[in-house]
Amino acid sequence: MxxxxxxxxxxxxxxxxxxxxxxxxxxxxxxxxxxxxxxxxxxxxxxxxxxxxxxxxxxxxxxxxxxxxxSRAGLMIVLLDDDERAHQHALLFGPPPLGPGAPPLDRLLAYGRARLSFVDSHFALLSDVGRDPQTRFNAPNTLHHSHIRVLLEAADTTGDLDAQAAALLALLDADYVHHQTSERGRTLEDLGDAWEAVARKLCGT
Structure with missing residues (x-):
């Protein structure tokens, strides 16, 4: 699709x-x-x-x-811009399974792990941007939500796709990821496995 x-x-x-x-x-x-x-x-x-x-x-x-x-958050957004655009380019135009050409569920699972790595390495800036209500729901956030929703739909997922995409996106929130890795001792692989379990359940596999 x-x-x-x-x-x-x-x-x-x-x-x-x-x-x-x-x-x-x-x-x-x-x-x-x-x-x-x-x-x-x-x-x-x-x-x-x-x-x-x-x-x-x-x-x-x-x-x-x-x-x-x-604003301060506006400055933090500009610092993120180049890396964010490169990440978006990889998931929209890069090789599979992250980019087009793989089954939608495979792309969804690859996206979750790639985004976790991005969020972990850019935690401080993403967290800072996320605290400002004027920038938290910015264009890139909307794009990531849309990307997840489209992959869920292509995988023939049923139900409220917007809510499901929001739930998956919440597992990639910078502060959530940082708390899990710094306070609860979980690894990015652990969080990737959790993402995969939720994604597979939503897609009925």
Whole structure:
């Protein structure tokens, strides 16, 4: 079954209206802010980095940061953008079983394990974005929900597919995954097995 148009291509993570192309100081400030944010997040983790820290490291005022990115979460989204688009490209256009060409259940199982790995390696940024109600249900989140729903439908799953897709997506929530691995001692393989068990049950296998 062909995937719906919402899953037809990787999507960017919108922050604010970009307005006209940046020039001169504005473009340089944006680059300095992103460079400083990446460096500080790599050094400390996103949860330990404040907008004051980023603005100071970039040599700009906080007002400049907020004018360009809208919010702290908006800045975190931009940091995620390149990796998120590469991940989306792999699941929509890459080789099977993650990409097209494999049976829908095989793709669903491959997706769950691949997304768990992505969430684990990007936990701090995903968790930070997820705390902001304006960015939690952003375009990539919608795409992932749609992708799961389409695979469930292609696997002839019955019932409320939106609810089932939301339930599977909840097992990939950054804070949930981090809690399971850091507090309960579960591995990504354990969580992948749990994802597979739920997915198979929903698909009737």
């Amino acid at each position: 062909a995937e719906v148009s919402a899953s037809a291509r990787p999507v960017t993570l919108p922050v604010i209206d970009p307005g006209p192309p940046e020039r001169g100081d504005a473009a340089r400030n944006r680059g300095r802010i992103l460079e400083a944010a990446r460096r500080l997040v790599a050094e400390r983790g996103a949860e330990a980095v404040t907008t004051d820290d980023i603005a100071a490291a970039a040599g700009v005022g906080k007002g400049t940061l907020f004018r360009r990115f809208g």
